[in-house]
Amino acid sequence: MSRSVLITGGSRGIGLAAARALQAAGDRVAVTHRTAEPPAGLLAIRCDVTDSAQVDAAFKRAEEEHGPVEVLVCCAGINKDQLLMRMSEDDFTAVLNTNLTGAFRAVKRASKAMLRAKSGRVVLVSSAVALRGEAGQANYAASKAALIGFTRSMARELGPRNITFNVVAPGLTRTQMADDLSEEQLERLVTQIPLGRLAQPDEIAATIAFLTSPQAGYITGAVIPVDGGAGMGH
Template identity: 75%
Template sequence: MSRSVLITGGSRGIGLAIARRMAAAGDRVAVTHRTGEPPKGLLSVQCDITDADQVDVAFKQVEAEHGPVEVLIANAGITKDQLLMRMSEDDFTAVVDTNLTGAFRVVKRASRGMLRAKKGRVVFISSAVALRGEIGQANYAASKAGLIGLARSMARELGLRGITFNVVAPGLTETAMSESLTEEQREHLASQIPLGRLARPEEIAAAVAFLASENASYITGAVLPVDGGAGMGH
């Protein structure tokens, strides 16, 4: 059955891979983007998730085109890496406001329609860094770890309304972000991953599609690592 799906930050990388996977399965897929060219073949709405008014406008547009959002993938995020002693407060709060508070904004808005329908799927895109930490990413790790607490609290709060909340924690993935690494850096990072390579965006998308499907109807509050084994034990 075709569903109304919204993916924040769905214009590139992991978000775009998720969007294409779900559109191929027959869902009516919309993506938010903040800058750049929107992807072809998908409903694209411009939205800065740090602005609650823009979030509301984006949802109204999606609802008008596709109906109330039934599946929300909270994927939008940024990085501002720096060692703690050199990290500005602005860089810390900017990452948390986008990655964590931004997710809160879109989930709160999506929950209106899901509560009325008494069903819904929400998947947060966290990171293996949330579980194991990383030098120079205190802000990013904190924001991504916060998504786990948010998801599990919402799973308890809205579980009786038929809405599930789950988390996918990707490891280092072949995206524009990883392309900025030198070959030496990539080899070093890959050597620390039991499977010996970076993830493909399509592999993350497959996990998200599963958690958003009927096959995962009795899974909520879960954290699914898709990291090649990099975060084992966390």
């Protein structure tokens, strides 16, 4: 069955890989983008998730083209890494506003149609850092950890209406964020991964696709690590 899917931050990296995977499965996929170029072959909607009006407009456009959103994947995120003593309050709140409050805006907007339909799938992309922490990423880790509490609260709140909420927690993945790291930083981080390599976006996308599938209909409130074992024990 072809479903209406909206992926925030779906113009590159994990979001784009998830969009391609769901499109290949027959879904009608819209993605939001902010600064990146819109990807070819997808309904691309410019949207800054820190602006509620833009989020509402993005949903309206997706609804006009594809119908009410049945699957929401929240991938939009930023990082502003810095040691605590050098981190500004603006950098801390900016990361939370995009990564956490941006997801809240999208989920709240999506829930309207899902409640009417008494059905829906929501997947939020967190991070292994949310579970194990990382020096210099207090803002990023806090925002990604908060997504877990938010998701599990929504799983309890909207589960009776057949709407599932789950979290995927990727480890270090070959995306723009990883490309911004120095070779020395990459080598240090890879040594902490039992599988000894970075993930590919398609590997994260496969888990997202499963969680939105009929086969995952009885999974909700779960946190699925896709991190090569980096977060074991957390």
